[in-house]
Amino acid sequence: MAQITSFDRRRVNGPDDSFPPIFSDEDQPGSSSSSPLQRESRKPKDIRPIFLQTGLITQANGSAYIETGNSKVVCAVYGPRQAKNTSYSEKGKLNVEVKFAPFASQRRKVPNRYLQDAEDRSLAVLIHQAIVPSVRLELFPKSSMDVFLTVIENDGIQSCGTAGTIAASAALADAGIEMLGLVVSCAGSVMSNGEIWLDPTTRELEHSRASLTLSCMPALGLITNVSQTGQVTPQEAIQCMDACEERCSDIHMVVASALHKNQSAL
Amino acid sequence: MNQDDNILLPGQPVTIPNGAAPDLGGGLYLKDGVIRASLVGKLSRVGNTLTIPRPRPHPPAPESVVLGSVIRLSPLQAVISITVVDGIPLPQGEDFTGVIRVNDVRATEKDKVKLGECFRGGDVVRGIVLSLGDSRSYYVSTARNDLGVIFATSEAGATMDPVSWQEMRCPKTGKLEKRKCAKPDGL
Numbered sequence: 001m002a003q004i005t006s007f008d009r010r011r012v013n014g015p016d017d018s019f020p021p022i023f024s025d026e027d028q029p030g031s032s033s034s035s036p037l038q039r040e041s042r043k044p045k046d047i048r049p050i051f052l053q054t055g056l057i058t059q060a061n062g063s064a065y066i067e068t069g070n071s072k073v074v075c076a077v078y079g080p081r082q083a084k085n086t087s088y089s090e091k092g093k094l095n096v097e098v099k100f101a102p103f104a105s106q107r108r109k110v111p112n113r114y115l116q117d118a119e120d121r122s123l124a125v126l127i128h129q130a131i132v133p134s135v136r137l138e139l140f141p142k143s144s145m146d147v148f149l150t151v152i153e154n155d156g157i158q159s160c161g162t163a164g165t166i167a168a169s170a171a172l173a174d175a176g177i178e179m180l181g182l183v184v185s186c187a188g189s190v191m192s193n194g195e196i197w198l199d200p201t202t203r204e205l206e207h208s209r210a211s212l213t214l215s216c217m218p219a220l221g222l223i224t225n226v227s228q229t230g231q232v233t234p235q236e237a238i239q240c241m242d243a244c245e246e247r248c249s250d251i252h253m254v255v256a257s258a259l260h261k262n263q264s265a266l
Numbered sequence: 267m268n269q270d271d272n273i274l275l276p277g278q279p280v281t282i283p284n285g286a287a288p289d290l291g292g293g294l295y296l297k298d299g300v301i302r303a304s305l306v307g308k309l310s311r312v313g314n315t316l317t318i319p320r321p322r323p324h325p326p327a328p329e330s331v332v333l334g335s336v337i338r339l340s341p342l343q344a345v346i347s348i349t350v351v352d353g354i355p356l357p358q359g360e361d362f363t364g365v366i367r368v369n370d371v372r373a374t375e376k377d378k379v380k381l382g383e384c385f386r387g388g389d390v391v392r393g394i395v396l397s398l399g400d401s402r403s404y405y406v407s408t409a410r411n412d413l414g415v416i417f418a419t420s421e422a423g424a425t426m427d428p429v430s431w432q433e434m435r436c437p438k439t440g441k442l443e444k445r446k447c448a449k450p451d452g453l
Contacts, residue, residue, distance in 0.1 A: 061322065061323070061357065078357075078360070079360075080324065080325045081325075081360040081362075082325075082360075082361075082362050082363065087401055088400060088401035134276075136295070136304060140325060141398055142325070142398055142401065142404075143325045173275070173276055173305075173306050174306070175322065176305060176306070176320050176321075176322035176324075178276075178292075178293065178295075178304040178305055179276040179277070179304055179305075180276065180277060180295065180297070180302070180304060181276050181277025181302070182275060182276055182277055217277060218277075219275075219276070219277025219278060219302070220277055220297075220302075256275050259273075259275055259306050260273055260275075263273050263306055263307070264273065
């Protein structure tokens with residue numbers, strides 16, 4: 001019965017399996033599916049309010065902290081600095097690294113500073129694809145920009161991706177790195193009854209059959225990344241993309257006012 | 267926004283005051299006929315050039331004046347660790363590597379240069395970036411009157427004063443040591 005799990009002999013490892021505590025009947029996963037599928041506390045096309053502040057991490061060249069609902073992500077940008085590997089490149093490199101805190105999700109992750117698992121890495125690739133078209137890499141030859149994201153609380157994996165993209169773009173602007181425009185991101189999910197709900201939480205994602213994340217630069221009207229998982233018809237996908245794009249201009253105003261506030265406070 | 271509307275954001279179009287098209291400096295770019303900002307900041311005009319100034323540390327570019335300290339010497343080149351670029355110090359631990367080749371030390375008698383008589387380990391050198399160099403280092407030159415060693419310690423351990431463009435004197439022992447000195451400001 002005992003599994004010998006010697007991840008790290010020098011530390012006290014937590015139990016292999018961990019489950020979130022159950023407080024009352026309402027938190028049982030089965031109970032929410034019995035109620036009719038209706039979004040509580042906001043309309044399907046509303047997103048959760050965003051709190052964004054830059055410049056909180058003084059050691060980094062640029063930083064941003066974002067909260068949407070319960071999701072909390074912090075981003076730090078270092079660079080441009082000399083690229084670690086020795087190959088010469090005319091353009092700079094943008095490295096994105098994501099790390100989930102062990103207490104971020106419902107299930108505890110084994111804390112290992114250097115190992116990134118699949119979830120960390122796929123989110124990093126997504127955020128990289130979303131922001132790299134906006135950064136003027138040709139101005140930083142031989143240099144690299146390192147973006148480090150830490151997810152403090154995860155309430156909806158899509159919202160971590162969108163919050164991470166917004167935080168990364170705001171942190172790059174805070175670091176004084178030249179960009180073509182600010183990148184903002186919005187996620188939507190197609191529920192089992194065909195409705196499109198924007199900015200889904202973990203609980204709402206349990207009833208969805210597909211999710212779509214869209215990243216764009218509203219200032220230029222260009223889309224940088226679309227990523228979709230699950231089963232959708234093309235019409236639903238296009239509807240979802242349109243809904244996300246509309247919301248993105250609202251999010252852009254939030255980011256703009258946060259950067260304004262920080263710059264005038266300088 | 268009720269705050270300062272002069273602060274531009276990346277992607278925001280810039281309205282040029284008069285009809286003549288100005289030159290674009292750092293922090294602005296032109297796309298599809300529209301000039302947009304690429305940094306967060308206020309627009310500033312220097313002569314006929316529009317720019318958004320960026321007081322943040324940035325990597326060396328050709329024609330940047332850099333300060334660095336000599337970390338390695340060989341008969342052919344001196345390797346410096348660049349710590350200040352265009353007057354802005356780089357963050358701790360994020361320095362760039364520069365190389366001063368033997369024929370970039372002086373403007374005259376380039377082939378008769380002995381690197382041991384121009385630099386020593388630990389000297390702080392002001393140079394100008396020639397080019398991006400290779401994958402590991404930038405190419406730096408000190409071939410100008412105001413470039414070269416600006417601070418050096420003598421063998422006895424005291425800070426030396428420059429006597430001429432070739433020599434520095436130690437105040438403790440009075441001995442002269444050979445360096446390629448930079449001309450001090452104000453002379």
